[in-house]
Amino acid sequence: MKKALAILLAALTVSSLLMTGCGEKDEGNKDGEKKCRVVMICSALGDKSYYDIAYEGLKKAETDLGVEIKVAEIGTDKAKMEPAIQDVADAGYDIIFFGSTEYIPIIEKHQDEYKESKFVGFDIEPSTEIKMSNMFCITYMQNQVDFLAGALAQKMSKSGTIGFLGGTEGTIINDFLIGFIEGSLLANPKGKVASSYIGSWTDAAKGKEMALVQIKQLGADLLHPCAMGAGLGVIEACRDNGLWAIGVDADQREFFIDSKKDIADAILTSAMKRGDMVVYKVIKDELAGTQTYGSLEKWGLKEEAVGLAKNDYYKEHTPQEIQDYVDKVEGQLLDGSQQVFTAYGMSQDDFVAIREGVKP
Structure with a gap:
């Protein structure tokens, strides 16, 4: 009986940890709320297009929703992609945005290590199979x-x-x-x-x-x-x-x-391609507890993503x-x-x- 009770308590503890996410209570925070921490990995800001517009969505989320944001600029050297993923995941960011299909096999390689982070890819090739329950991807039409x-x-x-x-x-x-x-x-x-x-x-x-x-x-x-x-x-x-x-x-x-x-x-x-809208919507839905993961969706004119x-x-x-x-x-x-x-x-x-x- 004691053994069964111990197993039940352990399961409840693990379940509680897995449910913890953006906006959950944090007793160490004087406001009683855990601030959602969001990061976007990119080659560099300043392109006046693709990544800059996504960054606008991050800034809007920071202003409107009170999240903590960061941009990890890694340049064009593909050898830096894996260390970048590891660094931001180890730092405990709640949502990690990335804008290239090339990141997906890297993330999958480390999926057992970073089950508590949510990974969100935008501009992902539509044939990509999403194998992780904590990953969500968007294909722009x-x-x-x-x-x-x-x-x-x-x-x-x-x-x-x-x-x-x-x-x-x-x-x-x-x-x-x-x-x-x-x-x-x-x-x-x-x-x-x-x-x-x-x-x-x-x-x-x-x-x-x-x-x-x-x-x-x-x-x-x-x-x-x-x-x-x-x-x-x-x-x-x-x-x-x-x-x-x-x-x-x-x-x-x-x-x-x-x-x-x-x-x-x-x-x-x-x-x-409304990277600002996509980034902001995902963060807002995550805070509301309505964002789903484990799938890829195609967003176009109907969704106002383009x-x-x-x-x-x-x-x-x-x-x-x-x-x-x-x-x-x-x-x-x-x-x-x-x-x-x-x-x-x-x-x-x-x-x-x-x-x-x-x-x-």
Whole structure:
């Protein structure tokens, strides 16, 4: 009997520990609440797009929800990814955000060591199998927002040739590109899309050089970079040549309006992947006890995880008939009457055929 009672008490103790999380009582805190500690691992802030917009969500959670936040910047050396995961997990952070599928096998390798932390991945490839009960991942449906970007770009183009510049070739970037091409073809079946890969996420000079090739040699008169920091060079090229750019991930005009107005004024709109919304929502739901784990979800226009930045500048410089057209196409994507291809699951031959089929 005593042995059975001891086993029961031990089980209850373990259960209590596993249930402890953000917002649970902490007798050592004078306010009686355990402050939720949240960290995001990234290469570096300052890209004015992908990680900076996610950081905005962290800051909002700090202000609105009272959580403690940290950003662990590790650079581009992949050898630093595993030590970074170990460091933040050992430090006892409640929620650990990461923005690359490459982190998942690293986390799985140490899953038995870090059962009390919650791991949240954003921009994760949709075929990824989530094997951990304390991991939740989001796949952005970037093909949807770039469908809108491509349709808008083609309607705004005078030459009928628009340009796309990715950081490096990969399924996520190609998913952007497929959407951009499909939207362009809807708006102008004879339209052309020049596409290039910069080969870097940080080399703005290379981004500008390749953008100038599209402008000067291929006749592209509106460019869309999907290249994080390297995309800033693309926007510079547009500024220098009096052309529009469509930004990516964040509302990039907002990031530059105070520091580099000339750059901001070259950005007609941006194809946003709302890392701020995703990060904030997960933290808020975790505090409310409603966040679920052990799965991957696809978030797109319907969930407001992606969308065009329809700010005042966009409205001022986009003719009303084109705004109405973009709104109509967005409604069709939302109600399912308009479909868009995705690079996920597409054969390389089919992808190349689509890309080359619109080459200037």
